[in-house]
Amino acid sequence: MKRTILAVALAATPFLSQAAQFDVEITNPTRGIYFTPLLVTAHPDGISLFETGTPASSQLQAMAEGGDLSGIVGLLNAAGATTIQNPANGLLTPGASTTATLNTDNAAANTRLSIVAMLLPTNDGFLALNNVEIPTEPGTYTYDLNAYDAGTEANDEVRGSGTPGQPGLPVPPPLDPVLGNNGTGVASSAEGYVHIHRGNLGDTDLNRGSSDIVSTLHRWLNPVARVTLTVK
Amino acid sequence: MIFSRHTLLVLPLAALVSGCGSSNDNPLISGSEYQYRVTITNLTTGQPFSPAAVVIHHSGWQALELEQPATVGLEKLAEGGDNSDFISAADADSDVLSTATGQGMIAPGATEELTVSVGLVDDHDLSLSWVSMPVNTNDGLAGVIDARLSGWDVGQSETFLAISYDAGTEANTESADTVPGPAASGLAEGFNPVRDDVRNAVYLHAGVVTGDDGLTTSTLGEMQRWDNPIASVRVERLQ
Numbered sequence: 001m002k003r004t005i006l007a008v009a010l011a012a013t014p015f016l017s018q019a020a021q022f023d024v025e026i027t028n029p030t031r032g033i034y035f036t037p038l039l040v041t042a043h044p045d046g047i048s049l050f051e052t053g054t055p056a057s058s059q060l061q062a063m064a065e066g067g068d069l070s071g072i073v074g075l076l077n078a079a080g081a082t083t084i085q086n087p088a089n090g091l092l093t094p095g096a097s098t099t100a101t102l103n104t105d106n107a108a109a110n111t112r113l114s115i116v117a118m119l120l121p122t123n124d125g126f127l128a129l130n131n132v133e134i135p136t137e138p139g140t141y142t143y144d145l146n147a148y149d150a151g152t153e154a155n156d157e158v159r160g161s162g163t164p165g166q167p168g169l170p171v172p173p174p175l176d177p178v179l180g181n182n183g184t185g186v187a188s189s190a191e192g193y194v195h196i197h198r199g200n201l202g203d204t205d206l207n208r209g210s211s212d213i214v215s216t217l218h219r220w221l222n223p224v225a226r227v228t229l230t231v232k
Numbered sequence: 233m234i235f236s237r238h239t240l241l242v243l244p245l246a247a248l249v250s251g252c253g254s255s256n257d258n259p260l261i262s263g264s265e266y267q268y269r270v271t272i273t274n275l276t277t278g279q280p281f282s283p284a285a286v287v288i289h290h291s292g293w294q295a296l297e298l299e300q301p302a303t304v305g306l307e308k309l310a311e312g313g314d315n316s317d318f319i320s321a322a323d324a325d326s327d328v329l330s331t332a333t334g335q336g337m338i339a340p341g342a343t344e345e346l347t348v349s350v351g352l353v354d355d356h357d358l359s360l361s362w363v364s365m366p367v368n369t370n371d372g373l374a375g376v377i378d379a380r381l382s383g384w385d386v387g388q389s390e391t392f393l394a395i396s397y398d399a400g401t402e403a404n405t406e407s408a409d410t411v412p413g414p415a416a417s418g419l420a421e422g423f424n425p426v427r428d429d430v431r432n433a434v435y436l437h438a439g440v441v442t443g444d445d446g447l448t449t450s451t452l453g454e455m456q457r458w459d460n461p462i463a464s465v466r467v468e469r470l471q
Contacts, residue, residue, distance in 0.1 A: 029298045031398065031430060031438040095299050095431050144395075204446050215446065216404065217430070219438045221396065221460050226298060 020105045022134065025228040026087075026115065027097040032217035033224060034093055034174060035127065036067030036118040037086035040100040041076050042110035048131045049114050050194045056150040058164065060116075060194070064126045064150035066162025066170050067118040082110045091120070091174060115145065115227060121169045121179060121213050124153040124190075125197045127225045138231050144223035149198070151191040157201060157211035158183040169212065180205060183212040196222070263353035268381070271466040272334075272362060273343045278455035279366035280413060281374060281463070282313030284334030285322075286362050288350050288381070292327035295361040295377055299433045302399045304425075306434075309363060310371040310399035312412055312422025318363070329358075338364065347470070358382045362394070362465055367413030368452055371402040371429065372437050374462045381467070389468035393461035396437035403428045406440055406450035416451045 024040050049072060050060050059071030069085055076083050088098035104110045113132045119125040127145045135141055149155070153167065159179065160168010171179060186201055187210075202215030268288070274281050287295060296306055305318035315333055322328045330350040338344045352358070363375040376392045402410065402424075408417040441447040444454040 027298060029436045031435060095433055095435065097299070204441075204448070215441045219441070221437060221439045221458075223395070223436065223460070 021101065021103045021232050023099050023101050023230040023232075024113070024115070025097055025099045025230070026092065027226045027228075028092045028094055029226055030094050030220050030224055032094050032178070032214075033220055034091045034120040035088075035225070036091060036120060037069060038088060038092065038098065038100070038115060038117040039063070039069050039072060039083065039085055040087065040102065040115050041081045041083040041113070042102050042104050042107070042134060043076055043079055043081035043083075043112050043114060044109045045112050047079050049116055049128070050130065050148075050150075052148070052194050052196075054193055056152050056194050061124070061150055061152040062164045063116055064118055064124040065153055065164050065166075067120075068162075068164075072116070080107060080109065082107050091172065092117070093174065113229070119147055119197075119224065120172070120175055121157075121218055122149075122197070122200065123155045123157065123167075123169060124150040126150060129227055135229070135231050141229040141231070143227040143229065145225040145227060146222040147197040147199075147220065147224045149191060149195055151193045151195060154188040154190050155201075156185040156188055157213045158185045159212050178214065178217060180207065180209060180212040180214060182208050184208070184210050186210050263351055265349055265471060266352050266355060267347060267349045267470040268360065269468045269470050270332075270346045270348060270360070270362065271343060271468075272338060272346075272364075273464045273466075274338045274340050275461060275463050276340050276366065276458040278340060278415065278453075279368050279372075279458055279462070280340060281338040281364035282309065282367055283315055283336055284332075284338065284344060284346065284362055284364050285309065285315040285318055286332045286334075286346055286348055286360065287319075287322050287328055288330040288348055288358065288360050289322070289325075290327040290329070290357050291359060291378070293322065293325050295363050295375060296373070296397060296434045299435065301427075301432050302401050302434050306363075306373075307371070307399055307401040307425075307427075308423045310365050310373050311402050311424070313365040313367050314423065315363075334364070337367070355382050355384065360467055364463075366396065366458070366462065368411055368415040368456045369413070369437075369440060370404045370406065370410055371399040373397040373399055373434075376463075376465045379465070379467060381469070384469045386469055386471055389466060391464055391466045394463035394465055395460040396439075396458065396462045398429065398435050398437040400429045400431055400433045400435055401427045404440070406442065406447060406452050408451040411451060415453070415456050
């Protein structure tokens with residue numbers, strides 16, 4: 001008869017102190033969606049970049065419509081957050097990864113992790129990890145991130161502007177050759193509240209059709225990003 | 233014969249060493265049998281799953297790695313639904329403890345139950361992975377990757393929600409001559425070694441566009457669309 005007698009408890013003693021330094025690796029595993037410069041922040045409990053079901057702030061709107069992080073960063077700095085901007089030095093292309101290292105040694109109150117970036121091509125779509133408690137025990141933790149719609153702009157899916165309040169898709173150089181042209185615009189209107197993105201519609205006509213988004217390249221099913229958090 | 237307290241305490245170790253079968257050269261790593269029931273439910277409406285491949289493994293083995301090229305075994309599973317090379321490659325890996333294959337296709341809405349056993353000294357660093365092909369795709373995969381089983385009591389269970397992956401090995405034409413499932417012609421070739429997707433790496437599946445949604449080359453209809461989670465997998469430790 002075989003008996004298990006070597007099942008030695010190997011569990012490490014948990015560290016009781018707050019995590020001080022950690023790496024946040026963000027991977028873009030989508031078929032063809034680009035991420036604008038990422039915001040990775042450790043911040044105090046009790047603040048959030050957005051709340052689903054409620055209207056977006058103007059700062060979130062600027063990020064979701066054009067990738068502009070300055071408004072959100074201003075709010076986070078005022079709250080004493082530990083923030084890394086743009087770890088990938090530009091767009092995070094499909095298939096690519098980037099890592100941000102955060103150190104909260106002198107900011108013990110920054111116990112929550114949030115990550116946002118705009119999704120391209122979308123009108124006001126963004127990825128988010130919203131207000132997650134940072135584990136204190138050293139180890140590796142994985143999170144899958146969903147795509148949200150800021151609800152501030154109609155999803156007309158045609159080339160246009162990244163300026164808040166202006167219609168259309170911002171088209172930075174890497175997107176230009178892969179999008180269609182002369183789309184007549186998908187009938188839609190701003191939804192008014194932050195919610196899970198319904199995805200791109202797109203079409204297969206590069207020269208006209210209703211959408212400049214390409215249905216065979218620019219759709220997704222949630223999740224849209226994977227985050228690996230390593231607590232040291 | 234009178235045993236001292238010390239002798240009584242060490243007796244189980246002696247019993248283990250002497251009692252282990254002669255067929256095993258190293259009785260100390262045969263341990264005891266752990267058994268898991270794996271219940272896979274297909275949550276789609278129009279994507280039958282190819283026979284399940286279930287693997288119990290250490291963290292040194294991965295069924296797939298996001299943004300890394302698929303192994304040929306995984307490519308064959310994802311393009312044609314044949315898991316035999318995938319299973320035999322897993323069996324040859326020192327970080328794989330046990331493998332099992334399903335009895336057949338898992339129809340939309342249907343459930344399959346498999347029992348997987350593994351001899352273990354302890355369950356430190358123990359994971360389960362499952363992959364099948366949603367067969368009305370070019371090179372899609374449904375999977376639960378690296379579900380952690382360590383520290384479970386007998387009778388403990390957990391349900392894991394599976395998402396869909398694209399093996400990144402075949403262009404998603406959705407055409408009748410490349411999709412092997414019943415929604416297509418039935419004449420598709422399934423596996424071929426050419427890698428012609430948007431990139432040669434496993435990524436998250438974007439779903440199928442279908443002919444109903446304007447992709448004129450597609451043999452698929454709107455019933456073949458799905459969302460995540462694509463499947464649920466309940467794992468229960470039986471012993």
